[in-house]
Amino acid sequence: MLDAFDAVTLARIQFAFTVSFHFIFPSFSIGLASYLMVLEALFLKTGRSVYENLYRYWLKIFAIAFAMGVVSGIVMSYQFGTNWSVFSDRAGPIIGPLMAYEVLTAFFLEAGFLGVMLFGINKVGRGLHFAATCAVAVGTFISAFWILSVNSWMQTPVGYEIAANGQFVPGPSWLAIIFNPSFPYRLLHTVIAAYLTTSLVVGAVGAWHLLRDRNNRGARTMFSMAMWMAALVAPVQILVGDAHGLNTLEHQPAKVMAMEGHYQSHPDGAPLILFGIPNSAEKRVDYAVEVPKLSSLILKHDPNAPLAGLDTIPDDEEPPVGIVFWSFRIMVGLGFAIFGLGLFSLVARACRKMYDWPLLHRLAIVLGPSGFVTVIAGWVTTEVGRQPYTIYRLLRTSESASPLAAPAVAGSLIAFIIVYFAVFGVGVWYILKLMGKTPQRGESPQAVDHGPIRSAGITPAPAVEADRGEGERP
């Protein structure tokens, strides 16, 4: 049993653990940075204090999420070398420059302007402060661009040559490497997921406060904005996800076979397996509930199109079907639940019951964390689905790891688990505490009303509400 935990397995667990933990924060802060940008733009344009109050309210939460994203991201940037040194040596000439561009174009931009964003409002004036907010928001997007380019290249590698020393080296075109075949789909799918994740959190917080006080102006505004986002973007995400799936079928067919649970080839139309228990030993899905021909219809847009199964690839190239099968279903299922929430909000809006339909608010609260679950499930699907390779069909995971002894990796894994759960658990608790406070007029820059003022320049709004219309604007 313990033999299963060799150094490579432990390194894989460590990477999966730290990257999953890390990705929770950027998937939130990418969307939140853009939300803050929109709020500040609306405030500058309309002068309505509700936007300024919401900006301050969410800025405090953003600061904590961003700090946790930064520190867990630094860990990731070193883990390529500590645990995956053979991969780093072999792929470094290609993925290294892409990640260096991420640092140069995104990390510095975010970090440089974050200080001004958090502490500089009275020092630089409103226009420059807005520019700093925009810089941070754009930085989060640029960061996503590069890191997804790296990940996509590992999934669909093109534009490389293999040098005498075994390294993957760039071919003549860097553009071919950056814009590799799966990159546009992955980037779009991930960034939209980040926006949806944030809108679900914002919507849940808005709903929580609406249940307590349905006339709270800030709660109304954030709930309404978030539900617009969910209603408009969730259907787009379903279309993008479908296109991404077709792209995966073209370039990584084994991953799709695992997602669908197709152990056997289907020469005359494959069924869609809704649920079941994949049984890799027997090469079949037990207790399968399936719809005939539907898988072929979705993937090939023809119910009778033949579809190859995992029986067409060697056993040692088969991804772990059970994990991929289930994570894919969690992602899709929650995606449709989010879509349903968006539709529900449109109905409520049409009935003018947006702010006083507790069922809608409760559903929004229940689905508040679902973006994170969906995002993690999606990453599990794509990362586990490309196993047993780190660079698809070129470099095996088992041949990528550092020459380390298992106890070293086990020791650091335990340390990471303890520290991450303690530190980030506390951070999430602080975020929840901030979310539990009702958004106020003249929202204080402080989370706590006593103690030293970390005002960092963000002074409370004028006592007189500039906002004239307190009336309804559903």
Next chain:
Amino acid sequence: MIDLTLIWAGIIAFAVGAYVVMDGFDLGIGILFPAFRVGGERDMAMNSIAPVWDGNETWLVLGGGGLLAAFPLAYAIVLPALYAPLTAMLLGLVFRGVAFEFRWRDPGHRAFWDAAFCGGSALATFAQGITLGALLQGIEVSGRAYAGGWWDWLTPFSLLTGVSLMIGYALLGAGWLIWKTHGAIQTDARRFARPLLIALIVAIGLVSAYTPFLENKYYQRWIEWPGLVLTAPVPLLVAATGLLLWRSIDDPRDHRPFWLTLALFGLSMMGLAISIYPDVIPGRVSIWEAAAPERSQIFMLVGAAVLVPVILGYTIWAYWVFRGKVDEAGYH
């Protein structure tokens, strides 16, 4: 013909240098933290670095990421060799980084996050110093991989460099506070600066005396004729700078101790470069052996040539926005 590899070695050295210059003083403030009085003094120390620490730390990511991009072989050998200290550094940085936010959010547990800020800063610094020492004393290499043991990095020399860096960063932090604060905390910072300076000069002396005996090449560079002529000015400059720094501690021009401490760091880094050039893993792998292919180097150089000046530009701007003395209530 321009040697791209040399240019990239220069850029990585610059990134690491920029990291030490910028994150050095804010890590130093973390190390000194317990010496400040709870309340206003600690808040002021924290406020003086809150807007810039994140940007400072990004240079560490550029150092690591740049090494992977420009010298992937070195990255692949060094990181597993220094697995334990680097993991400790990362965990230290986790605690320290979140403390910037958490200590303000939870007054009930502020003492805990103050301890996390200090402990994390100290651990990260100590680990960085150990990393430097372990590199200098040599790493076992076989083929394209690390071939040494799990505890090879731990020697009296690496512990010495670890402690030395803690002293150095602490002095930088004291210099920063002399510059950026006033009142009781500034008086405290001046008071800490003197013993720290003495300790740092002793530490530099010990490391310098030890280094030539680690590797034959270092010995030739530093001690044997004619290397001695070229290298002798370095210790002399260290002594002169130390003297100036000693006298600047009571100087009303508050910025001087910080800049003179940076000059000491600059001289130490110069000494380091004299020892190891042109190797990226001292005594084992030269920069040319570890270099990425030309297409990778050129692609990145285009970006770095444009972006590094831009980054320096807005970094200077951000420091300029938060210029002047800080107080308990933060920046206004």
